[in-house]
Each structure stands twice: as structure tokens, then as C-alpha cells.
Amino acid sequence: MAFEELGPTFVKLGQVLATRPDLIPVEFVEEFKKLHDQVSPLPFSEIKRVLESQYGSTLDEIFAEINPVPLGSASIAQVHRAKLRDGSDVVVKVQRPGIERIIADDISILYYLAELLQKYVKETRIFNPIGIVDEFFRTLELETNFVIEANNIRRFIENFKDDTEVKIPHVYIELTGPRVLVLEFLKGIPLSQAAALEQEGVDRQTVMKAGLRAYFKQVFKDGLFHGDLHAGNLFILPGSRIGLIDFGIVGRL
Template identity: 40%
Template sequence: MRHVGRLIFICVTVLRYGLDELALSSFRQRWVRALVRVLTIGRRLDLPRGVRLRLGLERLGPIFVKFGQVMSTRRDLLPPDYAEELAKLQDRVPPFPAAQSRALIEKAFGKPIDEIFASFDAEPVASASIAQVHFATLKDGREVAVKVLRPGMLDVIDDDLTLMRTLAVWVERLSVDGKRLKPREVVAEFDNYLHDELDLVREASNAAQLRRNMEDLRLVMVPEMIWDLCTQGVIVMERMKGLPISQVDRLREAGVDIKKLARDGVTIFFTQVFRDGFFHADMHPGNIQVSVAPATFGRYIALDFGIVGTLTEFDKEYLAQNFIAFFRRDYKRVAELHVESGWVPPETRVDALEGAIRAVCEPHFDRPLKDISLGQVLLRLFQTSRRFNVEIQPQLVLLQKTLLNVEGLGRELDPDLDLWNTAKPFLERWMNDQIGWRGLAERLKNEAPRYVQLLPELPRLVHQALTRPRASDTRVLEALLEEQRRSNRWLLALTASLIGFAAGALLVLVLLRWQA
């Protein structure tokens, strides 16, 4: 019944803010327009449509806010008024009361807040869909940021996910694309990421891992976690000072090289994905700042590590080969990779798939980011995938989302950025490191501890293998002997039958001659 109540709440919210009218207004069919007129009878929708959309998503809760955050980076796909309002979801979700935040912190640490901090700012500096952040100062003088999980989030998210699972089942049953799109697997992936985001200790560990990974790159800063003050509902971290990346004019006034900043963003993304297989998967503008301190001037500052993506070695190699083939315009290799990976049926004609991919991608090369839309390219690729029954890979959903975030950031910073030429040298170097002599040396180094333990034992192991057959070998040998015995018995019976047949035939011939 709780889930039914949530569904009713969603329907009421949709009607209250006219989200149904927004969703249906883009259809040109007469019956759809007539339906819109019927649905809006008696309702006063005075607020601008962008404001109604933002307020409706805020009212519906964290999952819908996350959806709005993703869409806010796609200004090429949305009307300007939608994009402007959805951008406010990045860090301006209404906060919960400061007294409640203090109570949650004191409950988490089991002591009054004055015993933990020398000072604590009751007014939150940022309020997002899952948590809000306060600035504070520790007793030793260190400036920190305190992140507090919103109360009651687990029940709301579980209700929404239950509805999403039900919807996914019906999509899989009723849609012709249901099996290919794997909606239940995608919802399961989303479920994992959201529940991971509700565990702030996991977020702190994600930040620590990214901090180690990015330390030698010197392009991005990740706050240090204060582990003594990290719990599942509250975490305390180093306070980072920078300008929001969305405030491009202020960054220019501070002397930041915006074009270099855009190129560095691409480098950071591809390094995290292909070198580490561990990437920040919530890179909307509200989570990215730029340092203007003299010692770290122009570096990215990454925040909010609740959602990270991971890739296996197979995924990384497959994706890198696909990207490089795209950048080299080797569409035949792209088609072959799809067949080799099993993402398309094995009977798919490579030349037909090659031609379809070429038609999608070729018009977008050698053009700056301002003149292309990766979102439109992906949309056409999805249409092509439907034609060739390409199966959606749930483990890559986060990567696709993050790639759209990166393109959105790049479009804001430097519309003239050539995404292809910026990324191609990095991927080629990465592939050379993987399959060249350097990659071989690195793998040998990683396997060295195993070799050190194995080599002294190798002569004894070889001697045992040669002199003492294993039990499995004995069983195989016995099975072969039994099979040989059966074959011998069968051959003996067959030979006896043939001899008997030949003797009988000879006897008949003798009798016939004798009678003659």
C-alpha cells in the first residue's frame, strides 16, 4: 500500500505542476493535442514551464532530481528556459532545517557538536538531492566540510525503485525493444549506485581512491577525508576553496586559461576511465570547481563521490579499440568489434553495420564541439542499434551518462574544442602501453611476486607431474580402457556375425550345387 501511495503522490505532483502537459506538448498528432486540452481544463498553470518542471522534480524527490541534473548539462537538446531552471538543481535543492542537521551530527558521533568542532556554520553551503554540506573548523584549526545525509532518504528511494522495477518488467514484456534494452538490468545498476550513494563511508573511500589515482596527474584535486569523523550518515573532509566551473566569466577574470581547462577535463576523464577503470560518474557543474590559489592555480576540484563507475580490463580494452577505430574512421573495425564482443547477433552482416555506423558518425568529424552534438550522435547510434538488435550493456550506462556530462562541460568552457583530436593521442598512447613492450614489462612486474614463489618449486612440480599421474589422469585412462574393451567386444561380435553369415552363404551354395 505504501508503494500505491507513492504512485498516487507522483500522479498528483505531475498534475499539480502540469508535467503531463509539458511531456505531451511536443507531439503534433491531433488526438494528443486534444488530450492535452482536456487534461488542462480547470488547472491554472501560471508559472513558466521551466520553473514548473524544476519544482515538480524537486517535489518528486532524489531520483527525479538526479534525472534533472543529467538533463541540465544537455543545453543542445533542451529549450533554453528548461536548461536554465534545471541547472538550479545542481546545488540549490531546498535544505532541511539546520537544527535537524545538528541533531544528526551529534547522533552520529555520540557527543555535542561543540566538542567536535571549534566552530560550525548552521547555514548549509550546498544542498543536494541526497545530502547537504556545512562548513566547520576542527579543534586543531583545520577548515573542513561536513556532509550530512538527508533523513528518510532510504524509504523514498526504495519506493521509487520498486515502481521502476515494475515499470521495467512491463517494458520488457510489452516493448519490442524490451529484451535488447535490458530495462531490469539497468534499474538494478541504478539501484546499486543509489544505495551506494546513501552510504557516506563508501563515498569517503571512493574519494580516497580517486585522490591516490589522480595524485601524479596534477590536474585535479580531491579533498582528504578525516577518517576519525566519517560515519555512514555523516562525513568530514578537507575544505576545498575554488570557483564553480559554471562561472566562466569569473574564471576568466581570475586569469584561468579556459581552453586549457577544457582540454584538461578531457584528459582527466579518459585517464580515469582507461588507465584506472575507476571514474567520477557524477560530473555535473555543481560538483566541479576550479582552484585559484597560487600553489594549485587552474586545477580542477572534484566534489561529491557518491557515484563512481568501474570498468573491467575487457571493458576498457574493448572501449578503447572502439574509440580509436572511430577516431581513425575505421568503421569496419567498429562493426567487427561489435560482432566479436557478442553485442550483435553473430549472423549480422559486417558490411551493413559498417555502412550504418559510417552514416551516423562521418558528418560529425573535423568540426568543433559547438557544431556537433554528442547527444544527437548517441541518439542516432541508438536508432542504428535497434535496427541491428544491439544489446544494451548495463555496466556502461554510467559511462554514457558521464560522457554526456563531460561534453556538456566542454561545451560551456570551450565551444571550439575538438573532442576527437583532443582524445585521440591519449587513447593511442594508452593502447601502445597496453599492447607494446611497456605493457608487457608492466604485466611482468605485476606477476613477479607469483613467479618468485613458483620458480624454486618448478623442478619438483615438473618431476611430480611426469612421474606420478594425477587422479584425474588415472580416471581418464580407466575410462579410455573401458571404452576400448567395449569396442573390442563390439568388433568381436561383428566379426563372429560376419563369419556366421559367410558360412551360411557358403553352405547354401554347396547345397544348391549338390541338388543340381
């Protein structure tokens, strides 16, 4: 896909457009949806360099093992399964090298295009193109600092500590930094894998009701809600419990 070739900023932009069938044709929406989990992975050698730079030590000193084949590869980060030296199963989210510089360059291009639209295409002024780029840039800034995401997760853990229907993964703060996030591995089936859920006999109605209760709790009680709830960020765990991941984008009320 051309957006993938343009780089991470445009991949994120495509992901945003995937949620806006009111703005673009449905066939484009279906293509943009593929950007959620189909970004080409980086070689593990590059991931290893980021990790060893973060920790100031070799991987063997931190992990008992780490799978070089990623669980997922997104526009900003790549995720690998690993095992800590104490035997804990974890996932390691590693930021793509040089991502901040790439985003800064791409945002400059988007600002230039937004200014042209606002100046020469009067019909677009009602949408405030420059304001849209402003908000998009702020979102990307938050997503590229994993300490912020770790703190978001800790808030969600506290909010759902007594909830038997929702599971928030434990965050290993001592192993987390701006470019690396280490979380408890949730063993479940992504909501996006409908066939696998059906094979396991998951009751969709039960899951849907639990999901709605969780979302209403976030919005109306906690005032803190997950801002990127697509099917790839929801897992169905044993007992039809819902697991949430990817807290880079949250909303506050």
C-alpha cells in the same frame, strides 16, 4: 519543479535525464540541469540531529564552528562549511534523514512503471526499462553509504598524489560514517560559474587541457574514473588547478 516535490529518487532520475538530450527535448534538459544544486535545504536542526547521532556527542566537541547555512543542498545530502577544533577548514556532507526508506518506496514505484512499460509498450522493450531501474537502484545504494565514497576518495588521492594539475580533497576518516562525510575545504570557483572564472582571468584552454589529461589518466591508466563529472563537481583553484568533489559515483574498468 515537480520532480523536486516527488522526492530525492526522482531528483536523481531528473539529474540522469539532464545528461540525455537524445531521449528528451532540450527544454526539459535545461530544466533538469537545475536539479544539480537547487534542492530546497533542510532546517539545520535536522542536520544537527544527524550529526550528533553519528558522533554520539555535541557538535561543540567535534567542531570549533559550523555554518548553519548550507553550501549546497542536493537530493541525498546537504553540505555545510565548518572548522575543526584544530583549525582545519572542512566541509561536512550530511545525509538527509530517512533517505533510505524514501528511496526504497520510490524505487518500488519505478519498478512498477518499468514493468508496465515493458509489458504494454513494445517500443520501450529495446531500452530494457527494468534493467535501467536495476542499475539506477544500484547507483543509489552506493551513493547512500558515505563510507564507500570515502574509500573512493582515498583511491583517487593515491592515484593523483604526484599530479600538480589536480587536487583531491583530504578525507577525515575518523569523522566519517555511513551518513556523514567530512572533507578538506577546497577554496576555488565552481566550473559552473563562468562569469566568476572570466573575472579571475582563468585560461579556459589551459583548464580544458588539464581536465582532459586527468580524465584520460583515470580511464586509460588508473581504471577508476569519476562517474558524475558535471560542472558543479569541478572547482578551479589558484594556479588553474582543478579540484574534484563528489565521489559517490565512480566507474571501474
